[in-house]
Amino acid sequence: MYVCHCGLNIGAVVDVGAVTEYVKTLPGVVVAKESTYTCSDSGQWAIQEDIEKHNLSRVVVASCSPRMHGDTFMKTCEQAGLNPYLFEMVNIREQCSWVHTDKKEATEKAKDLIRMAVAKAWLLQPLERQKSPVHKSALVIGGGVAGIFSALYLANAGIKTYLVEKKPSIGGHMAQLDKTFPTLDCSLCILSPRMADVGKHENIELITYADIEDVSGYAGNFHVKVKKKPRYIIKDNCRLCGICTEKCPVSLLDEFNVGLKERKAIYIPFPQAVPNCYVIDSDHCLHITKGGCMLCEKNCPSEAIDFDQTAEDIEVDVGAIIVATGFQLYDATQKKEYGYGRYPNVITNMDFERLVGADGPTHGKVLRPSDEKPPQKIAFIQCVGSRDKQEGAEYCSRICCMATVKQATMLREKYPDADIYVYYTDMRTPGKGFEEFYQRGREQGIVFIRGKPGEIEEDENHNLIIISEDIDSGLILRNTLDLAVLACGLRPPEGIDQLARMLHLSRSPDGFIMEAHPKLRPAETAIPGVLLAGCVQFPKDIPDTVAQSGGAAAVAAELLTKEEIELSPVRASVDTDLCIGCGLCELLCDYGAVEVKRTDEGIKAQVVEVACQGCGVCAASCPRKAITIHHFTEDQLMAQVSGALVPEKVIS
Amino acid sequence: MKEFSPKIIGFMCNWCSYAGADLAGISRIKYAPNLRIIRVLCSGRVDPYIVLTAFEKGADGVLVAGCHPGDCHYISGNYQAEKKVKTTRKILKKAKIDERRLGLEWISAAEGQRFADVVNEFTALIKKLGPLQAEPQMVKAAKEEVADFRIRWLVGKEIDLLEKGNVYGEDVLQEEFDKVMDDIIGTQFLRNSILAALEENPMSAKELAEKLGVPTDSVVENLIQLKRGQKVRLIEDHPLRYEVSTW
DSSP: OEEEOTTTTTTTTSOHHHHHHHHHTSTTOOOOEEESOTTSHHHHHHHHHHHHHHTOSOEEEEESOHHHHHHHHHHHHHHTTSOGGGEEEEEOIIIIITTOOOHHHHHHHHHHHHHHHHHHHTTOOOOOOEEEEOOOEEEEEOOSHHHHHHHHHHHHTTOEEEEEOSSSSSOTGGGGOSEETTTTEEHHHHHHHHHHHHHHOTTEEEEOSEEEEEEEEETTEEEEEEEEOOOOBOTTTOOOOOHHHHHOOOEEEOTTTTTSSEEESEEOSSTTOSSOOOEEOTTTOHHHHHSOOOHHHHHOTTOOBOTTOOOEEEEEEESEEEEOOOOEEOOGGGOGGGTBTTBTTEEEHHHHHHHHSTTSTTTTOOOOTTTOOOOSEEEEEEEESSSBGGGTBOSOOSSHHHHHHHHHHHHHHHOTTOEEEEEESOOOOOSTTHHHHHHHHHHTTOEEEESOOSOEEEOTTSOEEEEEEOTTTOOEEEEEESEEEEEEOEEOOTTHHHHHHHHTOOBOTTSSBOOSBTTTBTTBOSSTTEEEOGGGTSOOOHHHHHHHHHHHHHHHHHHHTSSEEEEOOOOEEEOTTTOOOOOHHHHHOTTSOEEEEEETTEEEEEEOTTTOOOOOHHHHHOTTOOEEETTSOHHHHHHHHHHHHOGGGSOO | OOOOOOOEEEEEETTTHHHHHHHHHHTTOOOOTTEEEEEESOGGGOOHHHHHHHHHTTOSEEEEEEOOTTOOTTSSHHHHHHHHHHHHHHHHHHTTOOGGGEEEEEOOTTOHHHHHHHHHHHHHHHHHHOSOOOOHHHHHHHHHHHTOHHHHHHHHHHHHHHHHOOTTSOOOOHHHHHHHHHHHHHHHHHHHHHHHHHHHSOBOHHHHHHHHTSOHHHHHHHHHHHHHTTSEEEESSSSOEEEEOOO
């Protein structure tokens, strides 16, 4: 039995010495020691030494959460020859010293918690882990920069990778950007070669225009169902001549250009799209929605249109999954006081990217949307939908300050005489070359005003009036402008609810996917074999996204290069003497892990061990109480209850 | 007088509520120190029998917490937990234990503050209700009740019956189901109370009726059933008394 100080984390509130003395009085405790950092090398070594010296049959450590170091100490025991399931952990940090201030109460609670664990420890059974083969392939969900790099890292390491993207082309948000900060590299110039690599890589199977329908299984052994929507194009026949698009009578807002341009119902999302293949928008195609038309088919010179195509169901087995579904931009129409959607000259940062892009709606000219005149006075407004509790986002979106500096710098190049203002809360420049880039912006005469405008008003000429307080000077400023750009923050991506449920992933309070550990396991989730890359975990810039993609791919490769993985032995088992084959367990199991079968002993329930997840619903429901869950048996749980409530009878 | 400090047992699922409790710690949010947490993998693992054992051993309150509906790590374990708690509360009521002493909450891994709020509110409620002063025989009867085959079967079948109907393809309405369940709980509880009382010492039907505060004819009716099931037997003496079969 080891009681940890965790430096002052526990020791400052819980009287570790008194607790250790108390532990010595518990029956059966051979060794009771306190330790400054039990998880350190020396702390672990001391446990191993004691296991050998005293021939210990159970080890209990009272320290942090088992979610933190449970695995660490199980390994410690295993290395010393003690079955890891004979180890029990007591959480006296997260659930005691960190949440209580009264030293006496916290110390008493720590004693109680330890007594409960010791009571359970006596009833622990050694368990053996089963092994299961690993599918040496991976699934990457999302084809933005995170998904592209994750897939390339894996594929280059020789791992078969399925990249599933819901849109007709990969590329994501990065493909929509004109330039990147702080180097002003052309975004597509650096991304499109990598997109092309994905398209032709022998180890990558690119599945675009497709949704994940279902995921089952566990690390090393996931089974994934994908539904691929029909494009109505025979890719091999198509020569990309573009006649179909010319002839198509349906005009729609172009998503790639955030609605600032039109596209047809048969289209290629953008010139560098991968796969470079037309697609028919089935929600708007006249032939599909109303019948008739078929102008594209009639005019296609190479018989590449096929209206008989239907959705394709694809099923793949993979060992690991990388979730890289990115983000969605904050919907600026929510921020009513800034008038986006009502005032034509209020645009978002993404609108700006498309306006400034050479292939955008204005061929790279930034013009006032109301009269298409060059703007002379432009303002950027920071923290729109970020650092704003009322808008449901307390967090900083991390990229908007630098994106604004970049956009203001580009604007300065185009309009050397324009007045450019940035209304900011704090300028955040924590990145390589970021602060220098920001200072250059200041030197170029961009005016930075500290203060978030309360609202934007519009006059009869669609000029915008911003009244705000300059916090640095204390003056109230009234500014009449030609154009305002809202630096919208990043929100969790559309569809994240469904995906998180399908994969059993937790989400942070901000709505992004929660990582396994905020510092040490940022690319992993609590679910083994399911990893994270890019903004789906939290807003980040391109270099951080690429770095995390590499991290996720490395963790995936670590798993996928193993021949087999060990499965947790925390599973159900049936006492066939008690079982009467009623079948309730089979009905209640969501994993098909219990089957009622005719056996020599009669009709009995049987556990399918590889399918069982150990949840225990069957055990808690069995009318005959014939099922138990290893490591969470009724006796063990009862012992914990007794340990908490009947101190004198802790070990009977 | 010393302020009453309740003893509360918490069963927290590993993936949501236990993680929520850890997050409360990581965020250094303070809360009442009365809760003793037992980690389970899923709230659906919490067998009502263990809950009753906790009350039997002196817990003033039991708090079960799992993932939010739809977010269960094990797909639907939390829905089963909800049904178990619902029925256990009915049985607690029979045993004259305030059913609010058994709490059920959904707390996600991201809700550290909510975890602390829930613990504080539940602790305050139990403080208000005061120490559990239940009659041991009543608790014993309730414990037998949650181990009863028919009741466990019905609890497990509830969702399936309501969603898919019975084996005859008929729809089962919630009110109908509740009525069947309430009837069984009522009958079974009386029988368990009779058994618990007879275990103390043999009694006549009339004595039992007085002790349990129920009409003599319903005691007789259930004694006959218990005798038929060889749970009790008659002592051939005067007055006619029953005792628990011990074979």
